[in-house]
Amino acid sequence: QVQLVESGGGLVQTGGSLRLSCAASRRTFTNYAMGWFRQAPGKEREFVAAISWSGDNTYYTNSVKGRFTISRDNAKNTVYLQMNSLKPEDPAVYYCAPVLRLATMWRNALDAWGQGTLVTVSS
Numbered sequence: 001q002v003q004l005v006e007s008g009g010g011l012v013q014t015g016g017s018l019r020l021s022c023a024a025s026r027r028t029f030t031n032y033a034m035g036w037f038r039q040a041p042g043k044e045r046e047f048v049a050a051i052s053w054s055g056d057n058t059y060y061t062n063s064v065k066g067r068f069t070i071s072r073d074n075a076k077n078t079v080y081l082q083m084n085s086l087k088p089e090d091p092a093v094y095y096c097a098p099v100l101r102l103a104t105m106w107r108n109a110l111d112a113w114g115q116g117t118l119v120t121v122s123s
Contacts, residue, residue: 002028004114006096011120012086020081020117022096028110029077032098035106036070036081039116040092047106049081050099059106063089083119091121 003025012018020036035050049070050059058070069082079096093116097108 001025002110002112004028004096004112006094006114006117009094009117009119011122014086014088014121014123016086016121017082017084018086018119020083020094020096020119022079022081022114024077024079024096024098026077028098028112029074029079032109033100034070034072034079034096035099035108036079036094036096037108038090038092038094038119043092045095048094050101050106051079086119086121088121088123091119093118 005023008020031053033050033052036048037045038048039045047061048064049068051070051072055072067085072079095113095116098110099106100109
């Protein structure tokens with residue numbers, strides 16, 4: 001059973017920080033690269049960041065490079081997204097998922113989503 005529970009969203013001022021967490025079931029987490037996606041109102045869901053199973057390799061969309069850091073704790077089946085220097089273009093519902101890479105695109109490997117966590121940035 002796919003289980004993904006995101007948390008840590010909230011309201012923060014421009015330039016502030018948030019740390020998102022995603023707790024997954026062992027079956028959903030083990031041996032998968034994990035990723036974060038986000039969806040703003042009226043827009044399609046977009047890839048934000050990914051991390052390999054070992055944690056040795058990380059990948060970011062250009063707009064968050066240098067500001068966001070993805071990490072994971074395999075013992076806890078949890079992936080994190082540290083978001084610093086938040087900007088007005090960052091608000092969205094953030095989702096985590098096991099991912100796979102197809103050419104240059106990152107996809108949800110199991111085609112299942114959690115409820116997401118809402119990030120709001122005030123100016």
